[in-house]
Amino acid sequence: MDADVLIIGASPAGLMAAREASTGGADVILIDKKPGMDVSPHPANTFFKTMFDKTGEDVDQNYVIKNLKGAHIISPTGNRVTVESIGYFIDRTKFDMYYAAQVRNAGVDIRMGVEAYNVIKSGNTFTVSTSKGPLKTKIVIAADGINSNIAQLLGLKTVKHPEDIAWAMEAEIESDGIGNPDMFEYYLGSVAPGWKSTYSPCGNNRATIGVYVRRHGIDVSEFFDNWLEKFKSIKGLDDLKIINKKTGGDPIACIPNQIVSDGIMVVGGAAGQSGIGYGMRAGQIAGNVAADALLKGDVSKRVLSQYRKVWNSEFRTEYYLGRIALETLRKMDDHEIDEMMKNFEGQDLSFIKGSPFNQAMQIGMFLLQNNPKALLSYKALLRNK
Template identity: 65%
Template sequence: MDADIIIIGASPAGMMAARNASRKGCSVIVIDKKEAVGTPTHPANTFFKGMFDRAGETVDQSYVIKTLKGAHIIAPSGRNVAFEGEAYFLDRKKFDEFYAQQVIDTGVELHMGVEALNVLRNGETFVVSTTEGKMKCKLVIVSDGINSKIAGLMGMKPLKYPQDIAWALEAEVEADGIGEPDMFEYYVGNHAPGWKSTYSPCGGDRATLGMYVRRHGRDVSGFFDAWVEKFKKLKGIDDLKFISKSVGGDPIVAIPNEIIADGVMLTGGSAGQSGIGYGMHAGQMCGDVAADAIAKGNVSKKALSEYRKLWNDAYRTEYYLGRFALESLRKMTDKEIDGLMKVFEGEDLNVLGGTPFNQAVQISKMIIKNNPSSILSYRAILRNK
């Protein structure tokens, strides 16, 4: 054996799986086709502290570019609702390097510039074919991103709704004072079908603009270009300079499906586990269960099912409620979105607490109290669209 566990993909989830498994005594190798950690950078570069707290991680200021106070959710009419809570704009390269060093410090072998080509079972071992030869292990963790090539080669279908990946384009831009506000802005409506457009200030004269669209193909550049023009008018900006652009995808409502098989586990974007903090938490669960299975000498699907159980207990309800909300949003008209947003104007949404289900009940009570007729907009979920 080259290692007990080989992890394909040095994503935040893959790094957490590696760190936790190594801490429990497993020998671990991580391979990633990128030539260096954090290069090229990933478009996911923001998170809220509450989400990061779920992973039990402490924010380190070494990779924080700007700390923000929360986000405004903005409807087509301009109505908006504020969600307050500490949030961060990251230097994603430094963030990835920070966790890569943690992984290396636990004894994990990190091999960059090595691409996995295939994974084959040979009795009770796996042979991972790579661009630098073959590696053998007892268990494979796949964390190579959305539309995982390796999961597909192994015959797994990790996403329940792969057609609902939100394909994204994000650009770093420069204009006078554009990075100074202290709140993210997320715009919903038919200009961004199925999800949102974003404005993320990162200090001084820099910010990022993003577009996330579902069910309109991978190329969202047309939607993005229209959003940039709309944004310039909203903010009164004449001169907007583009620094860089990146593309990616968000499996926010794709919902995890097959994430375990005999000797195989999927985590992070590969498993439809959206978001940096949530993905890291899933990676921790994955690494812990993998290490326990190795210690017991049983890496069967049944033994690894504890990982699925842990994820379901923590996130299943939250993800399905999120899917219901965003599918309703995708099918609503701009007028319906405005009417629904009116319900929450002036409400203190920071009081929402408890489980995701309890929060959904509290939101329903707000709707019934403030504007009962607006709940009819949820009929949109039944539309054939």
């Protein structure tokens, strides 16, 4: 054996799985096709404290570019709801390198510039063919992103609704004072069907803007171009410079499905687990379960399914509620979104706290108490669209 556990993908989920498995006594190798941890091709660079708290990790200001107070959620005609919730704009490269250092300190062998090509199982052993030769292991943890080649090779349908990946395009922009506000802005409606367009200030003259679009194909450049022009109009900007663009996908509405098999676990975007914090927590669970299974000498699906069991107890309800909400949003037209948002305009929403599940319940109770007719907007969920 080259390792007890081989983790494919140095994503936040993969890094956590590696750290926890090694801390639990496993011999761990982590590989990634990127040439180094200082290369971060994915646009995910923001998170909220309430979601990151799931990991039990402290936010380190060394990788934080800007602290934010919350988000304005804005309807097509400009009605806005303000939700105060501590958030962070991070330097994704520093973030990844921060956790990579922890992983190395835990004894993990990190090998960058190594691409996995195939996985072959023989008895209780996996042989993973890579660009640097074969590696033998007892457990494979796939953390190689939303288009996981490894999960596909293993015949796993890791998400229930792959058609609902929110494909994203995000650009770093530069303009005088564009990074000074202390709130994220999320715009709903046809400008980014199925999810949102975004504005994330990151200090001084820098910010990012992006679109997250569902059911309109992988190429969302046309939506991004339209959002760019609308954003310039909203902010009254004539002079705006695009520094770079990144593309990716967010499985926010996809629902994890087959994420465990004999000797195999799938975590993070590859498992339909959306968000940096939630992906990291899934990695922690998987790493702990892997170490425990090795101590028991049993890496069967039955034993490794403890990963799925713990994940379900912590997240399943939230993910299903999130899908219901986003499917409702996807089926609503701009007018309906405006009408729904009017119910919250000018209201004190500081009562909305806790997990996404608790937040959804609190919002539902608010509508029921203040405007029961507003709940009728959710009939959009029943449309065959």
